[in-house]
Amino acid sequence: MKTLADLKKIREKAQEEMKLRGSDARIKIVVGMGTSGIAMGAREVMRTFLEEIANRNLTDVIVTQTGEKGLSSLEPVVDLMEEGKETVTYGNMTPDKVKKVVVEHIVNGRIVSDYVVSTGN
Amino acid sequence: MQDISLHLLDTIENSVRAEARNIKVRVITDVSKNRLRIIVEDDGVGMDAHTLEMAQNPFYTSKLERVKKVGLGIPLFKQNAELTGGCFKMASEPGFGTVLTVDFGLDHIDRMPLGNLKDTLLGCIVGHPEVDFNINLSYSERGREQSFHFDTAAIKEELGDIPLTYPDVIEYIDQSLNQGIKNTNMEDV
Numbered sequence: 001m002k003t004l005a006d007l008k009k010i011r012e013k014a015q016e017e018m019k020l021r022g023s024d025a026r027i028k029i030v031v032g033m034g035t036s037g038i039a040m041g042a043r044e045v046m047r048t049f050l051e052e053i054a055n056r057n058l059t060d061v062i063v064t065q066t067g068e069k070g071l072s073s074l075e076p077v078v079d080l081m082e083e084g085k086e087t088v089t090y091g092n093m094t095p096d097k098v099k100k101v102v103v104e105h106i107v108n109g110r111i112v113s114d115y116v117v118s119t120g121n
Numbered sequence: 122m123q124d125i126s127l128h129l130l131d132t133i134e135n136s137v138r139a140e141a142r143n144i145k146v147r148v149i150t151d152v153s154k155n156r157l158r159i160i161v162e163d164d165g166v167g168m169d170a171h172t173l174e175m176a177q178n179p180f181y182t183s184k185l186e187r188v189k190k191v192g193l194g195i196p197l198f199k200q201n202a203e204l205t206g207g208c209f210k211m212a213s214e215p216g217f218g219t220v221l222t223v224d225f226g227l228d229h230i231d232r233m234p235l236g237n238l239k240d241t242l243l244g245c246i247v248g249h250p251e252v253d254f255n256i257n258l259s260y261s262e263r264g265r266e267q268s269f270h271f272d273t274a275a276i277k278e279e280l281g282d283i284p285l286t287y288p289d290v291i292e293y294i295d296q297s298l299n300q301g302i303k304n305t306n307m308e309d310v
Contacts, residue, residue, distance in 0.1 A: 002297045007279040010289040023282060031248065033134050035194040038127055043237075046244040054288045054295075062286045065248030067138050 017059055024083075026060040027106055032077040034068025041094065042076035048095040049078075052102040061106060074117050080105060091117035124236025125159065125225065128198040132161045132221055133245045135194065137252060138183075139165030139219065144245075145255045148238065150227065150310050152262040156207075157225040157235070157310060164218040173213050198223060205229035227310075235310040239298045246273050246294055247285045253277070260305040269301030 031037075031046045049063050071077050074091030080101070081087045088111055090101060097115055104110045122128050129146070136144050141163035149158040168176065175181040177199060182192035199209040205226035213219040225232050238258075246254050256271040280290065302308055 002293055002300070004275065004279050006293060007276060007290075010287070010293065011280055011283050013289065014283040014287050018283075025284065031244075033130065033244070033248070035131050035192075038131050038134075039122055043127065043130055043240050043244060046248060047240045050243065050247060050286070050291050050295075053286060054291045057288045059287060062284050063248060064250070065134065065137075065244060067134060 014059070021060065024060075025062040026082065027062075028081040029061065029063045029106075030066050030079040030081070031063065032068055032071070032075060032079075033065040034072075034075075036072040037068055037075040037077065040075040044095050045076045045078065045093045045098055048098040049102070052099060056102070056107070058102075058106065071117065077117070086119050088116055089118045090115045122197060122201070122233075124234050125157070125201075126236035126238045126241040128194075128201065128223075129159060129161070129238070130241040130245065131194045132159075132198065133241070136161060136163035136165050136219065137245075137249050139163060139167070141165035141218065141252060143253050143255065145257070146242070147257045148235070148259070148307065149257075150260045150305075150307070152227065152260075153264075155227045157227045157232070159223045159225075160221065162218065162220045167215045167217050167219055168213040169215050173211060176211065201225075201233060205232040235307060238307055239295070239302055242271075242298055243291075243295055247291060250277075250285050258301055258305040258307055260307065260310075267305050269305050271297060271301060 029049055031042055031049065033042050046063070046065060053061055053063065071091065076093045078090045078093050079087050080090065093115065101112050101115065104112045133144060133146070143164045145162040147160040176195050179193050179196040202209045202223045202225050206229055207224040207226050210222045211219065242256060253274040257268065259266060259268040283290065
């Protein structure tokens with residue numbers, strides 16, 4: 001069973017890492033979690049991002065959930081924001097596509113243009 | 122929606138959009154009462170009596186028409202509960218928040234499964250770091266009750282400025298929720 005003492009160890013480890021690379025997240029991922037997104041599988045998209053972050057130990061990425069913004073026919077929709085770069089919006093996402101975006105875009109810095117539905121704001 | 126945990130996710134997202142900072146989630150399975158009860162209580166902006174009534178109408182949405190024209194989340198949740206002989210109650214007060222109580226007939230043939238409660242809760246906790254979640258799961262059968270309680274405020278206090286999406290933290294929350302869901306038999310509901 002997990003206890004709060006485990007969290008203390010995690011915090012100490014994370015703080016050591018932040019001393020080396022700074023505390024700002026390099027990439028922010030926003031998963032659209034409105035009713036239509038949920039019905040189209042957005043929860044599984046969110047879960048896959050979290051699994052990939054944990055499995056690949058990506059310590060400089062954060063993921064949040066948001067409501068829908070009028071792209072219902074392209075759900076599940078994911079925004080990927082990187083400091084100093086245009087926001088990239090991926091559409092019709094699935095767990096397999098998420099894995100590809102994590103490897104290509106987040107780890108290797110190459111946008112997966114096949115899944116992009118819009119860029120900019 | 123294919124299962125109840127997806128409806129729960131939709132409901133929690135409504136609370137977040139209503140600017141809630143504290144959300145209480147209860148999932149109570151009571152075999153002797155033949156009832157599965159979901160309660161979501163938030164401290165968001167709340168709704169007046171008119172909005173509360175309109176929220177149950179599928180052609181009402183709180184969003185601008187250029188964004189979307191229908192609001193099916195609440196009406197579908199209500200319909201799926203009532204199909205099982207259950208009920209759907211929403212109470213709200215502007216400035217104080219909203220409480221949603223949904224009952225399903227536990228052994229009714231039309232009741233959808235509870236589904237993946239862990240994915241719903243993990244995504245909401247990690248995806249809304251500004252919101253504190255207070256989660257209670259309870260399963261009772263023949264006078265015996267097993268329960269699980271999870272409070273994210275204590276976790277955030279312990280973590281300080283470490284984000285909830287830090288890999289080890291995701292695993293910590295994931296494993297804690299999985300254990301609690303297993304201990305309260307919620308994976309089979």
